[in-house]
Amino acid sequence: MNASDKLIDSTLAPQEVSLDVLREKYAKGEEREIADVRARVARALARLEPEPRRAELEARFLWAQEQGFVPAGRINSAAGLGLRATLINCFVQPVGDAISGHDGQLPGIYTALLEAAETMRRGGGVGYDFSAIRPLGSKVHGTASRASGPVSYMEVFDASCRTVESAGARRGAQMGVLRVDHPDIERFIAAKDGGALTNFNISVGVTDAFMRAVEDDAAFALVHRAEPGDEDQATGAFRREDGLWVYREARARELWERIMLSTYDHAEPGVLFVDRMNRENNLWYCEELRATNPCGEQPLPAYGCCDLGSLNLTAFVQQPFSAGAAFDFARMREVAAVAVRMLDLVLDATEWPLPQQAAESRAKRRVGLGFLGLGSALVMLGLRYDAEEGRALAARIAEELRDAAYAASVELAREKGTFPLFDAERYLQGQFVQRLPHELREAIRAHGIRNSHLLSIAPTGTISLAFADNASNGIEPPYSWTYQRRKRTADGGSRSYEVADHAWRLYRQLGHDIEREGLPPQFVTALEMRAGDHLRMVQAVQPFIDTAISKTVNVPEDYPYEDFRDLYLEAWRAGLKGLATYRPNSVLGSVLSAGPAAASAPQASAPAGAPDDDPLVKRFEHRPLGELESVTSKIEYSTQEGRKSAYLTVSFIRAEGRWQGRQVEIERPFEFFMPGNQRTGGHQWITASMRLLSMVARAGGPIAKALADMREVVWEKGPVRCGFLTREDGVQVPVYHDSEVAAIAFMLQRLLIRRGFLDAMGNQVPVDELARRLEAREGAAPPPAQPQPPTPSGALPAVSGAKCPECGARALRKVDGCTRCDECHYVGECG
Structure with a gap:
């Protein structure tokens, strides 16, 4: 049987919550089922192809979705509807030091604010690097005054995001980044401690020089190009030969400890290893990466975007929960090739909020194909997420996905042309590209490549619910096998759903008595494994992903700080590009309703x-x-x-x-x-x-x-x-x-x-x-x-x-890259 003839063996009826999420977020007009949304998306993208092939490609695009390709939420919710909303989930936009106008190539603060508001109004989330903004107390020569610092302006962006949301737009998502050598870094680390900046995720941009200073317990200079105030100069601030002002020196290890303590207590800030992001960048020769999109899976340049889609890995598991369980790599490669073509077309189909974003996209044609359901798929295959066998299979899946995506983009280049900034010699010198198989590199040299970047593993909470029967989120293991989700109803009341993991439901459907037998060993949840096992999964997969991976290391509330404090140092040494953690505590609460025992295998026994x-x-x-x-x-x-x-x-x-x-x-x-x-x-x-x-x-x-x-x-x-x-x-x-x-x-x-x-x-x-x-x-x-x-x-x-849009509680948090409500368990926007 040819790979294209194999159909997904899906015998599970959709969960009620999945149908409700589908109809609320993605199905439009008369659409009621997944098939209706898939048909609209296939038709909308095929319309951009030459007339003779439209019908053929529309059928092919529909087939790919039926076989496990899930376009990102913005694509499913807006493609083919003629809306002036973007099909792109997230952006990075620059912010300069001027109040208005431009600061060199960077837009001034309020110019950037206006651009961000327009992007969020059209449905996109935004990441920013605020490091260009001068520190608190530094001189503003034009007005003979003192600067208020980047954290104060972040509050303005936070208020704007909240206002855009209240006007009826999609809930805004923002990522704020500040370099670790910025003189206001301590204020930035503590910025959310008092409940401020609720519409921001925040991350520290960490350099290799700083991490080496942490290892050596050395002093580290905090610098900026803006001149310090007289008080700082009186206490030792000075100008270096490179033109930067050294405001003061900090003990790197003490500053690192501040970051770790805040992350342990409040789950923020995250950490971005910016030097590694740039070394691994395929476009190292024509751009600099300083920030990521709000969920962290896409390091992007100024006005860069992430055009996302995921393969549902559970759809490629054959004979699950049996001795003959296997993963269908051939079909996955075939679906991945079609998915790359679809995502490339999304770049032409979308409405761009800003002309700078359209120009950036046309020049580089970035896409981000990833996967969801890894945790559930491993369970179906009898493999533990926290074991070497599970990591080995995940690495092979990522490698096969990489090779299929790059081969498909080479074929697109032969048909439609390369991305305009393609430079064969320099592109092939990139660290990531040099790890590609020899035959792929030779094909790129001969024919070019259509898309500068092709791979990204994003959080997929909402689309996993709507299109994948609640398969596990992105690269994450399941957080709980079942949980209760409460949502508001049209009459102002609310109702509760039981939400079950796809693998758990399938195991029960196959006739296993969970209450009597318990669950087999591969049923392991996020809080049942060691933090290092989360990190090692990312370490196994990251070498095959050309952008980044959105991964949250979930640890239990009683996880010792002495074990936690070295997680990010280990991540840097392991070659990761960034990391986020989440520990339930009295400030953040617990995200899902599964109690400590409910999260473990034998207790997941309530019948769905x-x-x-x-x-x-x-x-x-x-x-x-x-x-x-x-x-x-x-x-x-x-x-x-x-x-x-x-x-x-x-x-x-x-x-x-x-x-x-x-x-x-x-x-x-x-x-x-x-x-x-x-x-x-x-x-x-x-x-x-x-x-x-x-x-x-x-x-x-x-x-x-x-x-x-x-x-x-x-x-x-x-x-x-x-x-x-x-x-x-x-x-x-x-x-x-x-x-x-x-x-x-x-x-x-x-x-x-x-x-x-x-x-x-x-x-x-x-x-x-x-x-x-x-x-x-x-x-x-x-x-x-x-x-x-x-x-x-x-x-x-x-x-x-x-504020949660479902229950109204001030309990929305970012976990595993998705917005979740501690009170009603609403799953909001991801990626």
């Missing part, structure tokens, strides 16, 4: 499609009634009828039962009580609700689900304020819910979270973890592996994220 069933608790028998242990919390909330206060009481009982072959004991709620005057209509529903919750609890029913349903109740009397979010800067932000019922359910959730019965997202903690917590509490043992910080009565955990 049956979220109301809770066999983990129902099978437990409670002890004979005696004295119940109770917890009471005073609550205060405000409605249109005025300010109210009350006491919530939850009583707990011990329950015993067998779990995974052993006898365990847990504590679970038995009764809910909120006193009130039953003669008033306003309190009759309180009494009824508490009685119904008590009945659910005594029957061993799903308490977490019952409270989640209560939080979906909406009334016509207006929102209810039920507390405050305390930001890092100490400012208290009020929290609103859609009804008094929803507010009380929220506060009951918080009480049960503090007790340890629910996890941080209000979902049921698995039985073995409940048993362990009870044992730890009775034996005065150390706290649980992932404890919930105690919350004072009437207060809520500190939150400082951006």
Whole structure:
């Protein structure tokens, strides 16, 4: 059988959440299914080909998508619709030191701000290098004043992004970069500590010279071309022979420690190894790379863009979960070749926000073909993500993808011509190009190449949900096999979905009883592996990717700082171009609703499609009634009828039962009580609700689900304020819910979270973890592996994220390159 005749063996019905995301974000007009979107994209791109081949290529483009090619979100959402929105996900745009006009070749600050606003209005995210802006306190000779520094102007860009978003545009994404030798680098590192710059990811541009100074514990000069203020000159600032001013010297290791501590506590800043980015750049001879797009997978020059698409690796797994499981490399290479042609056409099909972006694209024709679903595909093949065998296969996939993409671009050059800035001799001298097979390099010498760059591994959260049945995100391993995602509905309420990983669903579909058998060893999640194993996966794949990889090293909350502090140093020594990390903590929270045990293999046992069933608790028998242990919390909330206060009481009982072959004991709620005057209509529903919750609890029913349903109740009397979010800067932000019922359910959730019965997202903690917590509490043992910080009565955990478009909570964070909400688990824009 020819590779082109093989069809994907997909027997899984789409998850409800996948269909909803598809229809909300990508399907337009009368479109309802994936096939409708694919047909529109194929038709729109084929229209740009010569007339005699359009029908043939349209069919070929549709075939490639059916076989596993997933164009990036902007392409799926806008191609063929005649919109004035860009098909390109992300850009890098320059910022100079002048207030307006231009600073040499760079646009002034407010000129750059206007350009960025136009780009975001059309749907693109933007990365910037702010290093040209003069430091705080330096001289501004034209006005005889002092500069306010780059961080102050980043706040202006942050506000502009927020304003563009509020006007109805796609949620903006921004990356702010500052070189490690900029005199304001300490302010930049701490810029987000107080909850500012919520529309930015930030990264430090680190040089090899600085990293060598870290290794040697040497001094490192902080420099800029702008003249320092008199105070800095009085304390030793001086001008070097190269014309740069040395503001002061810092101990490199101390500065590095600041970066590591901030990253450990707040997941930012990330680190970009700018010298390696430039050494590995195919266009080393005609451009300089100083920043990346917001998710970090594309180091780009001024006005550069990333034109993205991914191959769904799970689509190429044959006979999954069997002794004959294999990866279809031949079909992957064939699909990759078609995908390169499609991405090249996107550059001609798109609407460019700025003429400079159009010119930059035409001169170099960058594209970024990558993959998604690596973690899920390895599971289907019986390989662990954190084992050498998994890394070896990932490296081979990347190598085969590289060779197929470069060969396809050579063929396009023979047909359509090379990119205009192609210089065969210098291009072939590039470090990455020199690693290509000899026959490919000779083909490039003879025929040229259509695209300067071809490969990029981007985050793919939303398109993975909509087009790949929630296969794992980009290069990442699965974060959890199942989790709950809550979203707003058209009537202002909300609903919950169970979202399951593709490999997990398929394993169950093939007849495996997960609850009885557990999961085989290859089912390993992000938090179950060592941080070094995340890094080694990138190290295995990066040599075959000509731009970069968006990768987040997820570590558990209790991951020791002494082990964490060397991760980025190891990444530099391993030859990576950058890295980001994420550690759940009391400031950032946990991204998904899977608790510490739910993320591990044996506990992923709730049947997909049956979220109301809770066999983990129902099978437990409670002890004979005696004295119940109770917890009471005073609550205060405000409605249109005025300010109210009350006491919530939850009583707990011990329950015993067998779990995974052993006898365990847990504590679970038995009764809910909120006193009130039953003669008033306003309190009759309180009494009824508490009685119904008590009945659910005594029957061993799903308490977490019952409270989640209560939080979906909406009334016509207006929102209810039920507390405050305390930001890092100490400012208290009020929290609103859609009804008094929803507010009380929220506060009951918080009480049960503090007790340890629910996890941080209000979902049921698995039985073995409940048993362990009870044992730890009775034996005065150390706290649980992932404890919930105690919350004072009437207060809520500190939150400082951006506003979620689904639930309204200030809980949006960037994880694995995607926007995710800590509160409702909304997955936003990626890449």
